[in-house]
Amino acid sequence: MNPAPDPMTLHPVAGQRRVVFLKPLVSNPNIIVGEYSYYDDPDDPTAFERDAVLYAYGPEQLIIGRYCAIASGVRFLMPGANHADLGPSTFPFGILGPPWSDTTMDLVMSAPSRGDTTIGNDVWLGYQALVLPGVTIGHGAVVAAASVVAANVDPYTVVAGNPARVVRRRFDEEDVARLLRAAWWDWPVGLVTQHARVIMAGEPAQLELIATREGLLPGSERARSHAFDANVAAAALKRPYLSQMPFRSGTYSEAVGGSSPPAGLGKVLENDACQRASCSWS
Numbered sequence: 270m271n272p273a274p275d276p277m278t279l280h281p282v283a284g285q286r287r288v289v290f291l292k293p294l295v296s297n298p299n300i301i302v303g304e305y306s307y308y309d310d311p312d313d314p315t316a317f318e319r320d321a322v323l324y325a326y327g328p329e330q331l332i333i334g335r336y337c338a339i340a341s342g343v344r345f346l347m348p349g350a351n352h353a354d355l356g357p358s359t360f361p362f363g364i365l366g367p368p369w370s371d372t373t374m375d376l377v378m379s380a381p382s383r384g385d386t387t388i389g390n391d392v393w394l395g396y397q398a399l400v401l402p403g404v405t406i407g408h409g410a411v412v413a414a415a416s417v418v419a420a421n422v423d424p425y426t427v428v429a430g431n432p433a434r435v436v437r438r439r440f441d442e443e444d445v446a447r448l449l450r451a452a453w454w455d456w457p458v459g460l461v462t463q464h465a466r467v468i469m470a471g472e473p474a475q476l477e478l479i480a481t482r483e484g485l486l487p488g489s490e491r492a493r494s495h496a497f498d499a500n501v502a503a504a505a506l507k508r509p510y511l512s513q514m515p516f517r518s519g520t521y522s523e524a525v526g527g528s529s530p531p532a533g534l535g536k537v538l539e540n541d542a543c544q545r546a547s548c549s550w551s
């Protein structure tokens with residue numbers, strides 16, 4: 270069997286320029302993407318950071334796991350999009366320069382942050398889905414076309430509409446737990462390649478069995494060594510450590526695998542004008 274595509278290939282599909290793997294593409298230190306996550310755009314997928322990640326002025330990060338499918342027109346609205354809402358006007362006087370910046374810049378900078386945006390592994394974001402600031406989308410979720418995701422999405426749920434609501438759970442609770450334990454996206458890619466058909470169309474119990482047999486269940490050394498760790502990914506790219514990671518005290522899987530928001534999410538940088546002062550407002 271041929272090896273899997275190289276996750277550092279920009280255009281993994283021969284002769285197809287509209288698809289890019291994001292990992293080799295992104296250069297913004299606040300965007301961290303796992304292997305094999307791809308973005309499709311008929312015009313210019315290499316403009317992902319400009320076209321799909323909007324208002325990323327602040328220190329908040331966009332973290333996307335492995336094996337995510339991101340359709341054309343998907344937009345991530347980052348927290349820099351939000352204006353301060355402190356009194357009668359939301360007009361951001363300060364960004365327009367003196368004299369307004371002299372008197373109101375601190376107010377502009379005090380817009381509360383909703384923290385990092387975190388997309389799990391194996392998430393499918395449909396055509397023109399809009400992901401609002403600070404949202405966490407769990408592993409295996411599906412976001413229907415043109416949905417507006419305003420709140421966290423549980424793993425393995427299909428959400429649709431504006432605001433996006435759950436329209437279907439892809440598996441029952443026990444199977445979701447099995448899938449989260451199996452965490453196939455953290456397997457060595459050779460094993461993923463070997464079992465791609467079961468991953469796509471098998472039973473959750475089969476995946477759990479493979480993970481058990483291979484010593485890849487959570488807590489095992491082997492699982493740890495293959496797990497997607499955004500801090501490690503950032504360090505490998507010689508980027509600063511991710512001080513604002515919502516899952517700083519836990520693992521990435523814990524952050525996007527659970528149904529409740531990770532501790533600290535939505536609280537980071539609240540009213541922290543100094544942190545935002547380094548933003549570029551161009």
Ligand SMILES: CC(C)(COP(=O)(O)OP(=O)(O)OC[C@H]1O[C@@H](n2cnc3c(N)ncnc32)[C@H](O)[C@@H]1OP(=O)(O)O)[C@@H](O)C(=O)NCCC(=O)NCCS
Pocket residue numbers: 338339340341394395396397411412413414415416427429430431436437
């Ligand atoms: C989500 C999707 C996969 C369908 O999932 P599904 O579980 O089979 O959903 P169904 O078609 O049975 O619809 C379930 C409900 O969600 C609603 N729904 C589905 N897609 C919706 C959408 N994009 N917006 C709003 N509501 C939607 C349906 O109307 C239905 O509502 P009802 O229960 O009140 O009748 C599909 O609707 C979709 O959006 N696909 C995205 C395709 C895409 O963007 N591809 C880009 C290339 S990767």
